[in-house]
Amino acid sequence: MENSKINKPKSSEELKSKPSLNFIELIIEEDLKNNKNEGRIHTRFPPEPNGYLHIGHAKSICLNFGLAQKYNGLCNLRFDDTNPVKEEVEYIDSIIEDIKWLGFDWEDRLFYASDYFDQLYEWAIKLIKNGKAYIDDQDVEAIGEQRGTPTKPGINSPYRNRSIEENLDLFKRMKNGDFADGEKILRAKIDMASPNMHLRDPAVYRIKHADHHRTGSKWCIYPMYDFAHGESDYIEKITHSICTLEFEVHRPLYDWFLDQIIEGNYRPRQIEFARLNLSYTIMSKRKLLELVEEKHVSGWDDPRLPTISGLRRRGYTPESIRNFSDRIGIAKRNNIIDVAMLEHSVREDLNKKALRRMAVLDPVKLVITNFPEDKTEYLEAVNNPEDENAGKRKVPFSKEIYIERSDFMEDPPRKFFRLSHGKEVRLRYAYIIKCENVIKNNDGEIIEIQCTYDPETKSGTGTTQRKVKGTIHYVSAKHAIKVEVRLYDRLFINENPDITEDGKDFKSNINPDSLKVIEGFVEPELKNAKPLEHFQFERQGYFCVDKDSTDNRLIFNRTVLLRDSWAKKNK
């Protein structure tokens, strides 16, 4: 009878019908099956407002909000604002803007840990009353010394066995402002010999005479993360509290604090996953701050930064970031994702959406000698071959045009499909031209290319039998708009910017050529382009209008290059 199980193949139908789940979804589905927490799924995204959100946060946002959507649950936005000296309103605003932009909605569930300060204070008193917390008079150093090391147990504080009454009184006086910062601290009474450092009587409440962005001067004591976080989850009825791996060691403490207050069957569960790492990118908030403050970049929204606001300004779309998040998956092992994956996600999205335009970024003048002097022809051009609804436009064409310097070569290699002496190419949407002559200046630099065109080869007439291998883009000289173009490249030279020579820090790996500002010519259709609009400059890449643009001067940011198998082959 056992044999019936032998060699039973999986049918491909079976495999298709079951989309693979990540380990968190596996946990959720198990919980659902057991009707845990009445079958509710409730997650939260809990940023600390001490910096701008980055692509790593986007992973977490997509995870938390995505899980809620998938399982018909809810996801709260909760600011973890328990440390007033590090947190600022500017960050709150940017975080809200970024999550909305990514396309997620917390409805009326915008919360702050500071909303719960009263309740948290009550629970702290409960801890004291139950003999689970005490006031320590020692300073940071003394407490640090007593904590031991991961391999050496700590020792008890001399204040560990104060009476409950004294603790209660002292705690109240802490709250009332009778003590200076650091003079007293409330500690959980757990186990100074625990192999888990976080269980060695961790801090619960510390004194900070600082105004809070929401509670003003009401408090001069503030709860620590470990205490506030789990209890806030409990207050909000969160079922799955998802955070990154470094909090794994905190989980026993998360559970311990919960144990002190929990009533009934409902209980939130902390689950950890591996944070996102991207090659050639720095993700640490502290280091990003450093780049901003030391002006290595123009600000938090510098298009070279992996911040959400930077990516937005660079020209990334919310869809591309969400798709990226889906693609990279969720697991517990440390990872470094190739930025090529991110770039693929934008190209994929922008290919479908971006209107095509012609732009010459490194211009050289080309004169069509047999084209009438004052004539302008308006040629019909497709706005987006991937989207019929995008329509068409007219592109001006005249005797003098600009083409890309790299589209002409005097000594072309094999398989060079562009212009060279005596060779022909098609001008996109226009005619086939033939190079007759080249004019150089005294330095040997080409300043003008002279060509003839064949009027019989006009695009779209369908009469042309002649085939040419290459098609190049151009902009009519007298119709061209001069614009600024910011060419971005990766901010760091190293795949892992943290690997440096001895004595140097990650900033020694900054790519000196991460930004090149140039002037180029674009077709007149672009005249009224608005900030954040996306375009594909044909044969070059995707570009996005920068917010620094004015009526007189358009500025484009290069989002990403087009794939270029020719360039790759010739590397």
Add this chain to the structure above:
RNA sequence: UGUCCGAUGGUGUAACUGGCAACACGUCUGAUUUUGGUUCAGAAGAGUCCAGGUUCGAGCCCUGGUCGGACAACCA
């Protein structure tokens, strides 16, 4: 002489309660193409960290190693 976590192609993620490894990115061919883009067709690339064990059968289970990561803030 600690505790916790992890280990699958170059990268990342899968493989449902064990049934000889799939998908995506990347790479390389070729076709199509008025974007050297897109699209399409195809290829190469791992035998799952190591050693044992259980089993008809192990990437999945067990034991022991190895390697990597996290933890000693009155930060989150």
